[in-house]
Amino acid sequence: MRTTTAELLLICVLAAASLLASDAHQLRPAGGSVGAGCIPRERDALLTFKRGITSDPMGVLDSWHKEDSCQWRGVKCSNRTGHVLKLDLRSLYVGIFDEYDTALVGQISDSLLSMDRLVHLDLSMNYLEGPSGRMPEFLASLTRLRYLNLAGIPFSGRVPHQLGNLSNLQHLDISCQFDGETNMYSRDISWVARIPNLQYLGMNSVNLCTMVDWLYVVNMIPSLKALDLGFCSLPAIDHSLSHINLTKLEMLDLSGNIFAHPMARSWFWNLTGLQHLYLGGAQLYGQPPDALAHMTSLQVLDLSSNRNMGTMTTSFRKLCNLRILYLSSCQIDGNIKDIIGRMPQCPLNKLQELYLGSNNIIGIMPDRTAHLTSLVVLDISGNNLSGGIPRGVGLLTSLSSLDLSWNYLSGHVPSEISMLGNLTVMDLRGNHFNGDLTEEHFTSLTRLKVLSLSENPLRITVGSDWIPPFSLEGTDLGSCQLGPLFPAWLQFQVDICWMDISRTGIVDRLPDWFSTAFAKVTDLDISNNEISGRLPRNMEFMSLQLFSVNSNKLTGEIPNLPRSITFLDMSENSLSGILPSNIGTPELISLLLVSNQITGGIPKSLCKAEALVLLDLRNNLFEGQLPRCFGVKNIYFLMLSNNRFSGNFPPFLKHWRQLRSLDLSRNNFSGRLPSCIGDLVELRFLRLNQNMFSGEIPGTISNLSHLHHLNLAGNGLSGAIPRHLSNVTAIKVCKFHGLLRITFWQLLGFFQSTLFFLCGRQGS
DSSP, X not given: OOOOHHHXXXXXXXXXXXXXXXXXXXXXXXXXXXXXXXXXXXXXXXXXXXXXXXXXXXXXXXXXXXXXXXXXXXXXXXXXXXXXXXXXXXXXOXXXXXXXTTOOEEBOOGGGGGOTTOOEEEOTTSBXXXXXXXXXXXXXXXXXXXXXXXXXXXXXXXXOGXXXXXXXXXXXXXXXXXXXXOOEXXXXXXXXXXXXXXXXXXXXXXXXXXXXXXXXXXXXXXXXXXXXXXXXXXXXXXOOOSOOOOTTOOEEEOTTOXXXXXXXXXXXXXXXXXXXXXXXXXXXXXXXOXXXXXXXXXXXXXXXXXXXXXXXXXXXXTOTXXXXXXXXXXXXXXXXXHHHHTSOOXXXXXXXXXXXXSSOOEEEOOSOOGGGTTOSEEEOOSSEEESOOOGGGGGOTTOSEEEOOSSOXXXXXXXXXXXXXXXXXXXXXXXXXXXXXXXXXXXXXXXOOEEEOOSSOEEEEOOTTXXXXXXXXXXXXXXXXXXXXXXXXXXXXXXXXXXXXXXXOOOSBOOTTHHHHTTXXXXXXXXXXXXXXXXXXXXXXXXXXXXXXXXXXXXXXXXXXXXXXXXXEOOSSEEEEOOOTTOOOTTOOEEEOOSSEEEEOOOGGGGGOTTOOXXXXXXXXXXXXXXXXXXXXXXXXXXXXXXXXXXXXXXXXXXXXXXXXXXOOSSEEEEEOOGGGGGOTTOSEEEOOSSEEEEEOOGGGGGOTTOOEEEOOSSEEESOOOXXXXXXXXXXXXXXXXXXXXXXXXXXXXXXXXXXXXXXXXXX
């Protein structure tokens, strides 16, 4: 992921500081009482604005009741006149997955127009789109504004051209990128040219797909220092500008557009003052031109996710100020030694982050990289590197993140890696490393937070009393040799959040400290070992969301589980007894208990699993009827074969129109097949064989046009096969007599579904 957020935020902060510098002598100190009091009509306007806020989860407006509104949070007034000069209610929202938990919700009130001295307005990263969803045109009447930031508010519709009336603006950001969607658009941005002193223009993710003249418009604003038009669907343009006026430009973001022309033909290579240039995923191809060598002010350069760069001919040797270079996913060919040799080589090297992942780079890593000793991040993952890790890696003592995953590296991991005392992330997955990793390898790795070594035939050989010098947050050790004893050193990793120790040769019981040491773990995979004994009784107090313990030798009953569970796979053990009473939670998405010895019925608590998509209870000893309340609406896979379930064909199934796979075979179901079976029009796989169904096959079964597999054998069905069943052209297997065996993976293969990840194992 591109790390531009901090860079852009810094530019915004510096711009804001600059804009307010001339008013600094007027701003009243926060909480102070010096100078004039607040203006009553402006106080009333702010209270009206507050009434338009329907949710304030962080209590941002809690102070908006004091007599003096100039002391309210986010409000800054002139020390001389008492007028509001600045309103800053930017949310603390930091990422898409936080779902705006910190954001204000509501609408922007036109009462703001009463604050006619306002020069700074920041409402960014909030849900203030209001019922219309449109950006309010009245904001264009705040003509004194120099700073306007509405980024991340999920507006929709056309960008109001009236924004061009804000002729005093120096900073304008209406980007949509933080919402993850592009709902705003503009077919004409000529209004931007009416803002003569504009220094920052942010329109990231605003759809500008029809703007063939966008370059000519922005070229009319020579004051611009930062231009963010990333992910705007900008089309290819004519680059034959007679003169480039953007000589003050320091930051340019054109990433994620659809230029579809050679990289070397772009218009910006002569902007030697650029410090940040982002072109990631802009559908450019080929190499940058030789003019890049003259852009010596560059600090961040992102060329990632463009194509057909081929054998590297570009030289970065003279870019002595370069700190971050993204070249991942560019289809770069060539030898790693040659590519490393093209990196900046200056008396004072500043390159801190180098991303070369997902290319076609070959060769053996060079042992001497003196010009890269300033590196903090090195990513060469997903290439074709061979040989081993050179011992010289120990000289890269500034490294915080080392990613060499998914190459063809081999041999032993050198003990010199322990010299990387600043390392927080080490990812060596998917190579051919062998031999032992000992305590010596980890001696100085006190800051290590992520350790990923999976898919290597490595052995982790440490003493039973070893206390690691690090405290991990996540580790992926799948397929490494950790056993036969459960690794005792893991009990000290009490801050770990995700862990994969599947296929690691553990032949042991779960330790007593399992539930307490892993109390914070949300994603835990200990599958495909030979772990025996019972599951801990106090598991319900853990934080587990994804838990895979399948293909072990566990026995006994399943204890009460955490309410946070979303994906649970305990298949292919020897678990017995009835299901725990709390097995169904609103968050549960996938439940696999295949091939155990579980008895009893399906508890009614499973009816609460409203998000359930996959339920696979095959090959157990379940009995009785399915609970009547079992009206889960989102289920795609219901697999109950080889149990002792009874009763009629479950009537609630008629409501499951999205069902893809239904397997009730080898049970004791009886009665007639209902005609509503034909309403399950999305079915691909239907097995009802080896039951006691009777009567005729309903003719509506021919409505199942997507059906690939049908098995009704071993019942008491009579009458003719429905004549229109031959119209179901998708059927690959149709059984009315005999028995068919099919693996679960083959089943999923029929569907070409995005739900493959829900299974994660092979069963019969």
